Amino acid sequence: MSIQARRLAESPVLTGGVPPVQQVAAPLPPSDDERLRARLSELHLRQRLSMESAHGKAVFGYGRTFFHIENWYSIHAVIRGTLRLMGIYGRGQRNARALKVVHNPVTLPALPAAFSGLRLLHLSDLHLDGDPEYLHTLCERVQEVDADLTVITGDFRYRTHGDWRPAMAALERLRRLLPGEVYAILGNHDTVRMVPTIEDFGIRLLLNEHVVLERGADRLYLAGIDDPHYFCTDNIERAAENVPLDACAILLAHSPEAYWQAAHSGFDLLLAGHTHGGQLCLPGGFALMTNADCPRSFCRGPFRYCDMQGYTSAGTGSSIVSVRFNCPPELVVHELRRPQ
Structure with a gap:
């Protein structure tokens, strides 16, 4: 059986949680504003919307960290110029397009038997409207991945404000290639106004919500929170509402900064992004900046806190400047396993 055929046959069934938005035939379709009001709490x-308008461009203050380099566009040009003078800008761009597939086995004691072997393709920090050549490479690499479903941990757009439609056009192209059902959350580069468009592509956004994946009588809970880093609109209590305490539950969070609350809320696995693993790293992978208020060991790759396991993606795309050094971009395939 082909990979694509198996994906269709084995894709988990979505039930429970907060039901997805339904398209209902009507003489006049509702506007995106009306759909947003129906989709989110008031x-x-x-x-x-208020924070995006008032503080979306702030370089200093707000959020979990004081300094937000991603909002300081003038320094981006300085970084590019410096790298060109050093003669390494082109190499950094090539590094940013050298996407690799990382396989991460995760053993979860509470995992139901029917979900043992489930493969989740984890994409993060796509920044789809940055470099067209990167998008082409990403589409090629995704088709090589064998997975049962896809999760995206935020940051669809390259900039933190401005026109978001180019990123959506790129996402529509990518969506057709993603394996299985697709679940996602918003990041600090994303506007909530993207929500209707993203869900029209068949991507289920988890906005402080959860869904239930079923295989036979077994259930796996997948929750997602809104951006915990800059806008701080995350609400883990609401996302985990009605999730049984003894159930196996996975949380999608844009940043690993949510680790403390997630672990003490009983989640078994936290999947995050945001840090890009540092993106510009010294030899050996030491990050010059992680832009996250949490232990450095939580800012790239697998980690553990209390009884919860976590994985922070080094990022699929690149931000600020489309270059990477000593920190390759990645597509991560998490394979869920039960203890032997």
Whole structure:
């Protein structure tokens, strides 16, 4: 059986949680604003839109960290110029397009038997409207991956504000190639106004919500929170509402900064991104900056806190400047396993 045929046959069934938005035939389709009001709570939507408008461009203050280099566009040009003068800008661009597939086996004691062997393709920090050549390479690499479903941990757009439609056009192209059902969350580069468009592509956004994956009588809970780094619109309590305490549950968070609350809420696995693994690293992979208020050991690759395991993607795309050094971009395939 081909990979694509097996994906269709084995894809888990979505049930429970908060039901996906349904397309209902009507003489006049609702506007995106109306759909947003129907999709999110009034407070969540007001909070997100207000902060995007008032503080979305701030370089200093707000969020979990004081300094937000991704919002300081003038320094981006300085970095590019410096790398060109050093003669390494082109090499950095080639590094940023050298996507690798990383396989990460995860043993979860509470994992139901029917989900043993489940493969999750984890993409993060796509920044799809940055480099067209990167997008082409990403589409090629995705087709080589064998997985049962896809999760995306935020940052669809390259910049933190401005026109988001080019990123959506690129996402539409990518979506057709992604394996299985696709679940995603928003990051600090994303506007909540993207929500209707993203869900029209068949991507289920988890906005402080959860869904239930079923195989036979077994259930696996997949939750997602809104951006915990800059906008701080995450609500783990709401995302985990009605998830049984003894159930196996996975949380998608844009940044590993949510590790403390996630672990003490009973999640078994946290999948995150945001840090890019540092992106510009010294030899040996030492990050010059991680842009996250959490232990450095949680900012790239697998980690553990209390009884919870975690994985922070080094990022699929690149931000600030489309270059990488000593920190390759990655597509991660997490294979869930039960203890032997």
